[in-house]
Amino acid sequence: MIVNKKYTIAILLAYLFIGVEANAQQTPAPKQSVAISIEGATAHLGNGEVIENSLIMFEDGKLSFVGSAMSRIARRGEKIIGKGKHIYPGFIAPNTSLGLIEIDAVRASKDQDEIGEMIPHIRSLVAYNAESKVVESMRPNGVLLGQITPQGGRISGTSSIVQFDAWNWEDAAIKIDDAIHLHWPTTFRKGKWWKGEDRGYQANKKYGEEVKETLVFLRNAAVYDSLAVTKNPVLSAMSGLFTGKQKLFVYADGEKEIIDAVTQIKATGVKEIVLVGGHHAHKVIPFLKENDISVLVRATHNLPVFDEDDYDLPYKLPNLLVDGGLLVGLQNGTASNFQIRNLPFYAGQTVSQGMEVEKALELITGNTAKILGIDDNYGTLALGKSATLFVSEGDALDMKGNRLMNAFIDGREISLETHQTELWKRYEGKYEVK
Incomplete structure (x- = not known):
């Protein structure tokens, strides 16, 4: 049987790209372009201090405000509602x-x-x-x-x-x-x-x-x-x-x-x-x-x-x-x-x-x-430091509470998807109790 060489190469390339897509890592997040304000969460600053009803703001990758949500300072950029959540340094x-x-x-x-x-x-x-x-x-x-x-x-x-x-x-x-x-x-x-x-x-x-x-x-x-x-x-x-x-x-x-x-x-x-x-x-x-x-x-x-x-x-x-x-x-x-x-x-x-x-x-x-x-x-949430932090649904030192909603490295919001989360989503329906 005669096989078209160009057709064979096209098929091989298609399989290659499919394989790369299936195993590719998450694309690194772009540089922060919009200011972000997280309001209402309990902020654990990493130095022993806690702010119960906090306001955390950052832009250009740096923390621009760390304090109480009762402050009259103007909120900037994209707003994230943190009520009932917790904020931690990375x-x-x-x-x-x-x-x-x-x-x-x-x-x-x-x-x-x-x-x-x-x-x-x-x-x-x-x-x-x-x-x-x-x-x-x-x-x-x-x-x-x-x-x-x-x-x-x-x-x-x-x-x-x-x-x-x-x-x-x-x-x-x-x-x-x-x-x-x-x-x-x-x-x-x-x-x-x-x-x-x-x-x-x-x-x-x-x-x-x-x-x-x-x-x-x-x-x-x-x-x-x-x-x-x-x-x-x-x-x-x-x-x-x-x-x-x-x-x-x-x-x-x-x-x-x-x-x-x-x-x-x-x-x-x-x-x-x-x-x-x-x-x-x-x-x-x-x-x-x-x-x-x-x-x-x-x-x-x-x-x-x-x-x-x-x-x-x-x-x-x-x-x-x-x-x-x-x-x-x-x-x-x-x-x-x-x-x-x-x-x-x-x-x-x-x-x-x-x-x-x-x-x-x-x-x-x-x-x-x-x-x-x-x-x-790094290491603590303080004015002027890197905005490397995350928002968790509960206590991040506890397995039940450590459920991240958002995570940022130098102000860039990063993906929380991994090959493990992909497999979990793929198979969760297969073994769930009916």
Whole structure:
């Protein structure tokens, strides 16, 4: 049979376009062109304050009024009736590999690490996939910003902070190369069962050696001359740590590791340290306060790290640290990327441990923005800051109440549709009870 070549190409192109349309991401929203006024909602500002009957206005991507709806100020532009609803700053997900991993089980879709132990020059931002379907699925729960962080090695690389509605990483970036990530050696390690070792924890006999290697690397970076004839991109990438331009995120859980890491790293000249994990941070609160160390604790929906820990320590740890006067934020830890959309519910879990609701909200808004160094523009609802916020039907820290009506990033109203909502709409009639 003779087949018309042009006809065949046309059919193939048609199938191609159908496939692209079926799997395409939501088109990023255009720049805000009309002022927006949201009136009557309960506004949770992200700094502990609440305005019951609020008026929130923004234009050109910036908040132009944050106050009471009783104010006589003229309403501008498009009006959104918020009576009975709630307004929140966009939630921020620190220490995440969103956009670097699409499917955990598919190696070709994983780009979160590189070969090597000391690789601070590896930049996560250039590998970030702004069109990731996993990233898109964060937005319906109010997670609108994230710190994209590399994994693997002792010094994993350099992170950057992005917003979750963009064509590419250049458009997404809001703070480039904000921090370097160091996994401090552990005094205990799990046995390598494949080598015949016991599966339980055992002493790490190389702890001292590994600490020494880490400190030698940091000292070399501290004295590296960027004007040297022979360039060293690895050491050069660390320079921001010693000028205060970048922060060092140190991953440590045990009491000894936390004290060793903070004490010895500060001695090398690193200006700002953030503790990540900190499972036993509650045991050294005075030490952390004295050294001005903020903490990003693991998500509350986790098991204890050590056998001797209270069974509910992950639930109550954020509260213990906040009560101790530390600056605390929540991060997803080692859980899969798709679980980051549960970030508001991790914060909500702390309320059951006695934390005030607005303080729990700060764990994923104002506090995290301060820890990441973006609080001048994000994390709270305040005059002149970015209009990155959303309107929810109820309490956004509760699964029943977290139902978004509208969401905005830099004043742009973004789509809340994802491949998950499309599938839900497609199949909801198939399984509904008749």
